[in-house]
Amino acid sequence: MHKSMTYALAAGVLFGLIGVSSAQASDAEASMLANTCNGCHGPDGVSQGPAAPTIAGMNKQYLVESMKAYSEGTNRKSSIMQRIAKGYTEAEVEKIAGFFAGKKFERVAMQNTDSGAAGKGKAIAKDLCESCHEKEGFAAEDYPILAGQMMPYLKNNLMDFKSGSRSIDNNPNMSDKEKRKKKRALADLMEKHGDDGTNAVLNFYASRK
Amino acid sequence: MSKMNRRNFLKTTGGAAVAAGATLAAPTIANAAAGKVVVIGGGVAGATTARYLKLGNSALDVTLIEPKASYHTCFMSNEVLGGHRKMSQIEQTFDGLKSMGVKIVKDTAAGIDAGAKKVKTAGGSTFGYDACVVAPGIDFKLDGINGATESMFDKIPHAWKAGPQTALLRKQLEAMPDGGTFCIVAPPNPFRCPPGPYERASLVADYFQKHKKKSKVVIIDRKDKFSKMGLFTGAWKNLYGYETDNSLIEWRSAASTGGIESIDAGSMTVETLAGGKEKFDVINFIPAQTAGVVASIAGLTNAKGWCDVDKTTFESKVHKGIHVLGDASVATKMPKSGYSANSQGKVCAAAIINMMAGKPVGTPSYVNTCYSIAGDDYGFSVAAVYRYNKEKDIIAGVKGAGGLTPGDASAEMRRREVEFAYSWYNNICKDTWG
Structure with missing residues (x-):
């Protein structure tokens, strides 16, 4: 065939x-x-x-x-x-x-990221995000690439996950286990690490070259 | 079972997907018989076509004739007028096109000999072609308004072709005393950038609100309704007190004024049938429009001054071998927008490459996405995905898709629309000029 x-x-x-x-x-x-x-x-x-x-x-x-x-x-x-x-x-x-x-994800946009925040974000991301968004967000095998993605876009999507306008519960492509895992990681990020921690993670991924 | 099967999917079919992608990624034709293409105009339509011709077949000999050393985009030029952006931030060079082998000729196309397949320039050069792309944008029609002449634009700018005219109008707005009135004479249909006059009114009102609170924008329209009307008037109510006694913006329909009789640069007046002569501090006269002048010189225009084309190839219905696209063409129902011109450039480039290779032109696909910024963190858009409808000979929007930003969109959505408008600018410019 x-x-x-x-x-x-x-x-x-x-x-x-x-x-x-x-x-x-x-x-x-x-x-x-x-x-x-x-x-x-x-x-x-x-x-x-x-x-x-x-x-x-x-x-x-x-x-x-x-x-x-x-x-x-x-x-x-x-x-x-x-x-x-x-x-x-x-x-x-x-x-x-x-x-x-089939095209190459290139990182060409001028993004003003904060290196201090990015450093802090690296540790949080390793703890909370790495198990799905592997290779510091460069991996594309299962989940979307985060490394070098536009920071306002990443921020908007975190906001949408939080508000539910991007629904994890209703995502037909995730297993129940994945949904629980993702919701736990997001809750940890936003509640334990707060706005500063969230901002640090955004800076970390946006700064990846 | 686990539903996360993206990885398995990739592993089992990834190879096939790549192979399929490669064959579908035509029109990239290696070893195709190289042909000569002459592109007239370095705006969105001309530059996109030139770039996609080279991307599709790097062996093509592509020459682009443009009198200006660089191009100032009309889109985002209203941000210059509002003081949000500098002139240098709407300037695009031809370096990207040059670096991919497009020959840039700084000259004005003066005529086309469709029989001999030659383009002549004002500078005295002649360029032979196998295919010619005519993308001259617009020119102005001044008849019907007493006192309107080309020379008046030094004092009453049109600012509808961005560049020195944009800078002049901004300078006039900066010099205008607080308490002054700025008049925009908005054009009749069809014209370049249908929401443009109303975005302009919005961003100048924003400037007045921040710097000249007692000033006002008056739009004297030559129509009774306009693009994104509900969204604009909604924004004006939310931001500029529209329809209150203290409104920063006043819009007058053609029906309410009875039409414009005269415009006089000496007395700075606009005369309407109903209102008589009215003096303004700054006047922006956006005239009625036709296809850019080279199109009519080449005999490509219809009775209304626009160019009829085959909507799947943009080849002229008058002359074979000449393609007309962008604002100059009749591309019903696509609006005369920058995104339309960019989208048409890709359809036209693919068609030319396929025609030169003796292949079917292929099925076109078109999109328009148009953002307007009405104030700080306040944007909205209209979008459409189009298909060619053969029975009606129109580029028809796909039913159920596209449309306007909802009138009740949240403040957050309006804020994002501004972010996306700025992304749109950066990306469409990169996609057009390289």
């Missing part, structure tokens, strides 16, 4: 049955579809900052899940992506996600 056919089938079995987009199917090439994102996320998905996240080099499945969550608008709210994500079919999202997953 052709490799891409295996891939399409795997994608269909795992993810094709969830949700239906109203967008019409199109046979547009992956680059044609993905390049429309660059005006906000940067060429090849490498953001020049200050806030829109880099999507290059991300786990493909994470990108697919994110687009689906935005499109449904229930467990991940956004000012803009909720409106954009609805414009693509699942097959198109697969293509777009594959395109950006």
Whole structure:
């Protein structure tokens, strides 16, 4: 069997049955579809900052899940992506996600991070975040890359986890065990370490080169 | 079972995904017969097309003709007028395009011989082409308003092509005494950047509020409604006392004024049918618009002054081998925005590469994302994902997608929209000029 056919089938079995987009199917090439994102996320998905996240080099499945969550608008709210994500079919999202997953996550934006805070954040991150966001946030195997991501974006998402507008409980892609683990880590970060500790972790990840 | 299967997924199908990605990542054509492309205009549409032509096929010979040494973006130029940004922060150079092998010619395209496939410049040069890209932006239509001449813009700036005009208008606003009135004459449809005049009013009102509290912005419109109207008027109510006695902004519809009779730079007056002559301290006259002048010289314009094109390739309906895009083109229903021009540039570049290689042009995909900033931490946007609709011959927004920031968006969402607007600026400029 052709490799891409295996891939399409795997994608269909795992993810094709969830949700239906109203967008019409199109046979547009992956680059044609993905390049429309660059005006906000940067060429090849490498953001020049200050806030829109880099999507290059991300786990493909994470990108697919994110687009689906935005499109449904229930467990991940956004000012803009909720409106954009609805414009693509699942097959198109697969293509777009594959395109950006194949690009290199580059750290080119000028981010003004505080080295003192980053040092403090390193210890907290090792304790609370490293077991999922491995290799000091550089890993993309299971979870989104945090290392070198835009600080306002990271901050906004922590805020959304806290408020529940980015819902861990309703995330269909996490096991109950993962949900408990993630909620515990976030609670520890925000309650034990407070705003200073949270800010330190943000500075740590944003400063990774 | 554990639902966290991203890693397994990657392991079992990652290789196939990469392989599929590589074949789908066309149009990158190695060893394609190199062709010559001449691009007229170094704005968003022209620069994006040039860059994506080179990205798609580095062997292409791409020449970009632009009279200006650098380009000042119209987007974010309202931040310069409001004092939030410096001129240097809206300036883009052509160095990025040069470094990837685009030949930059500092000259003005004076005409196109579509039969002989040649572009002639004001400087006397001639450039032969296999494909020509015409992205001249807009020019102004002054007829219908008494007293309006090209020379008046030294005193009553249009500031609708960013650059010296933006700097001039900012200087006038800075020099205006507190208690003065600033008039924006807003253009009739269709025109470049539909929300632009209203963002301009907002950011100048913000400047007045902080520095010249007794001053006022009056918009004399040549329309009865405008882009993002509910969001703008909502912002004006929240920030600038709109529709109260102390409002920093007053908007007058075409119906309420009966239309503009004359504009006079000598007496600094704007005359409307209903209101007679009214004196202002600073006037920003944004005229009615047509495609940039080279488009009409080349015979590419329709009766209304815009260029009809094949919406999947942006090839002119008048002349084969010439592609027109950005503000100059009729790309219904995409608005004349920077993001539209950027998106169209990619569609056009892919089409040219495929046409030159004798391949089908492929299925286009287009997006528009447009942010407006109405004040500190107060932004909103409109977005759309588009597909070509063959029956109607329009670039139609995908139903159920896109739309405006909700009117009841939280303060936090409005704050984020400003953050994303600044990201939009940095990223679209990088994507356009390299």
